[in-house]
Amino acid sequence: MASKPQIGVCYYPEHWPETLWKEDARRMAALGITYVRIGEFAWSRLEPARDQLSFDWLERAIDILHEAGLKVVLGTPTATPPKWLVDEMPDMLPVDAEGHVIGFGSRKHYCFSHRGYRAECERIVTALAERFGKNPAVTGWQIDNEYACHNTTRNWSTASLLAFRQWLKQRYGTIDRLNTAWGNVFWSMEYADFQAIDLPALAPTEHNPAHSLDFYRFSSDQVVSFNRLQTDILRRLSPGRDLIHNFMGRTLAFDHFEMGADLDISSWDSYPLGFLEDRSDADDAWRRRFARAGDPDFQAFHHDLYRTTSGGRWWVMEQQPGPVNWADHNPAPSDGMVRLWSLEAFAHGAEVVSYFRWRQAPFAQEQMHAGLLRPDGAEAEAFHEAEAVLRDLDKLDLTGDGMADVAIVLDYTSAWAWEIQPQGCDFDYFRLVFDHYRALRRKGLSVDILPPDTSDFSAYKMIVIPGLFAWSQNLVSALEAFEGVALVGPRSGSKTAEFSIPAQLPPDLPAHLMDLTIARVESLRADSPLGVAGSPGQIKFWREFLIAGDRCQVEMTSDDGKPLLVRQQNWFYLGGWPDDRLLDDIVAKVTEEAGLPGLVLPEGLRVRRKGNELFAFNYGDVAVDLADIGIDGKLVLGQTIVPPADVAVVNI
Numbered sequence: 001m002a003s004k005p006q007i008g009v010c011y012y013p014e015h016w017p018e019t020l021w022k023e024d025a026r027r028m029a030a031l032g033i034t035y036v037r038i039g040e041f042a043w044s045r046l047e048p049a050r051d052q053l054s055f056d057w058l059e060r061a062i063d064i065l066h067e068a069g070l071k072v073v074l075g076t077p078t079a080t081p082p083k084w085l086v087d088e089m090p091d092m093l094p095v096d097a098e099g100h101v102i103g104f105g106s107r108k109h110y111c112f113s114h115r116g117y118r119a120e121c122e123r124i125v126t127a128l129a130e131r132f133g134k135n136p137a138v139t140g141w142q143i144d145n146e147y148a149c150h151n152t153t154r155n156w157s158t159a160s161l162l163a164f165r166q167w168l169k170q171r172y173g174t175i176d177r178l179n180t181a182w183g184n185v186f187w188s189m190e191y192a193d194f195q196a197i198d199l200p201a202l203a204p205t206e207h208n209p210a211h212s213l214d215f216y217r218f219s220s221d222q223v224v225s226f227n228r229l230q231t232d233i234l235r236r237l238s239p240g241r242d243l244i245h246n247f248m249g250r251t252l253a254f255d256h257f258e259m260g261a262d263l264d265i266s267s268w269d270s271y272p273l274g275f276l277e278d279r280s281d282a283d284d285a286w287r288r289r290f291a292r293a294g295d296p297d298f299q300a301f302h303h304d305l306y307r308t309t310s311g312g313r314w315w316v317m318e319q320q321p322g323p324v325n326w327a328d329h330n331p332a333p334s335d336g337m338v339r340l341w342s343l344e345a346f347a348h349g350a351e352v353v354s355y356f357r358w359r360q361a362p363f364a365q366e367q368m369h370a371g372l373l374r375p376d377g378a379e380a381e382a383f384h385e386a387e388a389v390l391r392d393l394d395k396l397d398l399t400g401d402g403m404a405d406v407a408i409v410l411d412y413t414s415a416w417a418w419e420i421q422p423q424g425c426d427f428d429y430f431r432l433v434f435d436h437y438r439a440l441r442r443k444g445l446s447v448d449i450l451p452p453d454t455s456d457f458s459a460y461k462m463i464v465i466p467g468l469f470a471w472s473q474n475l476v477s478a479l480e481a482f483e484g485v486a487l488v489g490p491r492s493g494s495k496t497a498e499f500s501i502p503a504q505l506p507p508d509l510p511a512h513l514m515d516l517t518i519a520r521v522e523s524l525r526a527d528s529p530l531g532v533a534g535s536p537g538q539i540k541f542w543r544e545f546l547i548a549g550d551r552c553q554v555e556m557t558s559d560d561g562k563p564l565l566v567r568q569q570n571w572f573y574l575g576g577w578p579d580d581r582l583l584d585d586i587v588a589k590v591t592e593e594a595g596l597p598g599l600v601l602p603e604g605l606r607v608r609r610k611g612n613e614l615f616a617f618n619y620g621d622v623a624v625d626l627a628d629i630g631i632d633g634k635l636v637l638g639q640t641i642v643p644p645a646d647v648a649v650v651n652i
């Protein structure tokens, strides 16, 4: 890891006259930028017609950046296949579930399974890697751009259908095994041959959930293998360079842990205001309150997730610099927020925060999207915030360990399963996990987000496993060895990997861990929550009827006298979806049991520990006195009364 965190920027030399490039590079270097990401959408300029490779302009741009002392992350251009290529093989275009062909005219117009397109990607990436793979300016590669963006993971094309049948054959071996695993005797859905199976689309009512889940698994695998085609080439032809992809927020359509294993660095694109507008479950009051700040937990959640997906190294590849163009409303951030978001990423361990984009484009789809510079080249607000970030970095010691005491297990298969079978329209896996994450952060805890195949939890005092679809043997063994406190449920272990109800009923754990049976479940209307004895909080959306065995004791009951939270030694099982007040009570109980200290943070203030430094971020609209919430120590940055949109760092 770079000893000191750096900043970067996304730059599109092909959008500007070449006469501007030198001055752009000079200004970037003068600002203090280290990394420049370029090239990820430039296929039509790199190859204007079949086999007419035109890389000289890119080399000139790279040279100019290099001469200015900048390092380059070079994008592979596979997110934007050019028109001539689409015209050559129109069946590479994606097809939606209703059979509509998704056409040319924006980006991401390709099917991950199309063999011809895969071969074209291999060809262009090989050519780029042969030309630039050992260029001293190129220190890393970004592969494609934002997989899953614009809802592109799942494809109903012929290429996808053929590949799906192959994938099923490999998974099940014989059609009988598939019929049994899916339960196809139900409604006479049995198949005589793999060739008879279609993609799940356009049936009179829902498809068999096992069929849909396998399609989701297959689609995720296709994205991972598409990416691997490129990483294999780049590893061979561009040794020693970091391979990176830029993930997105609240995107669960493919397994990021699996892809992350093929990368050196996970990065993500952080657009706090766009996400609050577009991807939040929060109510209107919350959205209004944080409209210019962003959700206080959303960025941190993804920092913590993508820190894990490639085993520790991560960046923000695109940081929102001002209003974006793509949400329902696109407000400007409060002064100070771009700085705050950047410092928060560093507090969570980012090596680099890179701003999107250098200069606002005056043309095409993103002409209303801010950059560090205005379209006329003058400095925009975020330019000065990036300068402030660099001044702050000089005062901070970010080398300390960011290890958290608490871990949440996040599982992509669970997200797919509950999307397929929510059993109540409000049951959303991301929302469930995020509610738990928020509650831990309201207590001031630093959290790690771990994959479901984690085999060792010994570094943690507490783990939280909400809504896990099915246990793996590996996970159960890791849990058996775990000596800390676990909070499990709701819905955890409620299925087998084949999407059936387990023979011994959920939560399907050995009785020495949880002597418990979930006898039935119900989903609740959002306007009909259930009260809880002894707590002002309520259960919403989902409730389970627990039968506690002899080894299990009841810790909380619902108003109608039924067990809600049960405990067996260091294990707690929660049989419902708690609202925030109830979750705060439950988290207080479980963290106390785990011996974790807890703060009670006002809405809007969030903290993160890094080594001896405790960062406090004020997303709210009123100043917060750190002394009032029990934080003291030597001030390293900011003030003890933290103004809105500001940051304080205390040495503890």
Ligand code: GAL
Residues within 6 Å of the ligand: 145, 146, 149, 269, 271, 318, 324, 325, 326, 356, 366, 369
């Ligand atoms: C990202 C994308 C960029 C740009 C940006 C605008 O999703 O990677 O290319 O479109 O959004 O906010």
